[in-house]
Structures are given as C-alpha cells and as structure tokens.
Amino acid sequence: MKTRLATAIATICAAGLLMPNVSVATGFADFQQAITDGDANVKLRYRYERVDQDNIDKETNASTLLTRLSYKSADFGGFYTQLEFDNVTALGNENFNSTVNGNTNYPVVADPIGSDFNQAYVGFKTESLHITAGRQRINHNDQRFVGGVGWRQNEQTYDGYRLRYDNQSGLNVDYSYIHNVNRIFGTDSPNSDLGGNIHLLNVTYKINADHKVAGFAYELDFDTANAIATRTLGVSYDGKVSAVNIHAAYARQNETGDNPTDFSTDYLALELSTKLSAVNVGIGYESLGSDNGKGFTTPLATLHKFQGFADKFLATPGQGINDLYVKASGSIGKLKLLGVWHQFESDVGSVDYGNEFNFNATYPVYKNTNFLLRYANYSADDFAVDTNKLWAMMAFTF
Secondary structure, eight states, X not given: OHHHHHHXXXXXXXXXXXXXXXXXXXXXXXXXXXXXXXXXXXXXXXXXEEXXXXXXXXXXXXXXXXXXXXXXXXOBTTEEEEEEEEEEEEOSOOBSBOSSSSOTTSOBOOOOOEEEEEEEEEEEEOSSEEEEEEEEOOOOTTSSSSOOOTTSSSOOEEEEEEEEEEOSSSEEEEEEEEEEEEOTTOTTSTTSEEEEEEEEEXXXXXXXXXXXXXXXXXXXXXXXXXXXXXXXXXXXXXXXXXXXXXXXXXXXXXXXXXXXXXXXXXXXXXXXEEEETTEEEEEEEEEEOEETTEEOOOTTSOGGGSSOTTOTTSSOOTTOEEEEEEEEEEXXXXXXXXXXXXXXXXXXXXXXXXXXXXXXXXXXXXXXXXXXXEEEEEEESSSSOOEEEEEEEEEEEO
C-alpha cells in the first residue's frame, strides 16, 4: 500500500512542480485557469455477482460498489495532469472470496474492498506526440496482450512512462516502459504488484477505412514472477472484405529474464463475422500453444474478454488451449444482445477441456446510466469443474 501511494503522491507532486515552472513563461493566471477549467466527474458502478461452482458447497453472492472520482486539468502549455481515485465497497455481508478477505469457503469474486489511486500522471501533448509519466491506463488493440481488466471493480493500471506518436496519416507508435503493474487484487494482497523491467511496443498502421495492421513486441521481465517472464513478438490484421469482417493475429513467445523453463510457442487467432438480416454472426478460432510443458501466456491481458466469461482459463494450461467459438449479436430497440458458444480443448495431447455458453445484454436506462446482465455456464469435461456465473450491473456517470 505504501509503495503504491508513494508512486501516486510522487506523480501528483511532479505535476505541481512542473506546471508552475512552465507558468513562469506563460503566466501564473494561465496556470490557475488550467486548473479551474479542468474536468471532474464521478462514476458509480454497482454489481451483483453470483457464482455456483461444483467443488465448493457455498454459493457466492457478491454485492459491490465502485466509486471513482476523476479529475483532468485543462491544457497548460501542452501539459496536463490526470488524477483518478477509486473506492470499492462491499454492500452487505462479504459472502464471497475476494482473494484477501479469508472467505475461502466461497467461490472467488476478485473484487477486494479498499481504496487507491487508479491513475495519477502528468501528460504532455502536441498534434503528433503524447507523453505520459506516472500511474496510467494502457489498452493495446483488443487488449489480448495488454489491457486494463476494466471488467473488475479494481482496474489494472501501470506505473511508468509512455510515448505515443501519431503522424496523422495512419501510423501510430506506442511505447511504454513500465516498472510496476498494479493488478486487480487490491493493495492488501501479496499479488497486488508485478514489478520488473517491462517494455511494451505496439505499432499500428491504418491502410484505409477498411484495413488496419499492427505489430507488437512485449518484453515482460518480472522481478519475482519468473515463471511468466516472456518475450512476445506478433502481428495482427483487422479489416473488412466485401461484407465480411476479419480479425487475424499471430505471435511467437519464448522465455526471458530468469524464467527457468526454455520454451518457444505460438499464438494464433482468426475470426470472421458478417451481418445476416438484423443479426451479426461470427465464427472464430484462438490457439495458445504449448512447448516443454509451458502454455502461451498473456498475464497483462484483459482476460475476461477471451475464452469465456466464466474465467476458467485465466492461466493457460501447460498443454495450451484451443478455443473454437460461434457468436451472434443484435438489437431490439435500445437493448443489445450477445450470445457465444465455446468449445475448448488442449493444444497438445487431445484433451477435451469442456464447453461454455455466454450471454450478455445491455440497456441504456437513462443518459449516462447503463444496465448490464451477463451469464456464463461452463460445462467441464477434463478441466476444472462445472460453473455458473450471473452478473447484474448498473453504472452511473456524473
């Protein structure tokens, strides 16, 4: 907790020191104006999560509230500052295992209660260059490799330095040096931080309105989590050919740093989707390979988006995983609906892991007020256990 707060406080102090120095040249009145013209907002997100898991007798009933206070200053000579403070509160009894509350007789809902700075950084921006330093949110592409895990009440953010370049002609370069990852488990958890020398490079080029390519390189040299220290190089493509939307990606991963296992394995993804009448339909295949007993890992990803909402594959099995899925989505007025069916098996060894059905519905109740209902049913074969999860969530932004 002390380390995380110290990082946030140091960033706030840097903002206070840096901006007044600039104001000597541009006028203290302009500096004051940048502060008073800043934008502040409050976000409230209530969520109920129910988990019924076959190997645990008790059912989880988690009722939590996220309160987020955000402030972003106006521009001051190209500089600005962003502050974001989060509090997660349990409403009623903590009838769930938050991973730190000791309620291990309940299934896990990784939403520990507590307060912390979610973001606290100084930024500098020109037409083509954007530099940020401090605690910040980083989402790359579809968040398959680097993301904020925004689904959980306590978001994943990054302590470090980020440089983004946009040449205004389709080319974007995004590089970050990160010395600590603030994970979703809260400040009281021994798994709260992932420190190390972490380099995140993502380059995208928008060829035209229908075609975009990306290349990425991720060096994750963690201080203590040596088993997931990896180097990953990859490419992706997102585009549209005729009426078919295409997503394709390939990456190669091997050990780095002090990882004790030598391995080299592949990631492959392909999804095709199109619109039939009023329904969007798609089919996809995602493979996280295996070598020398190690599966392809993406520890910084927004994992809830992939391989089923039940979160049975947050850690890739040693035999890897292949996910074949079909999905359909559409709208009834303002109500948006999504259904997905997954079939999981190992990448090596022909193990049938199981299958999963997902359902999601969202509805804008009022302006800046949204309701979400989500359901996941995982039917186990040779991996994990049968699990049902249900979420009901209401979000307000002021």
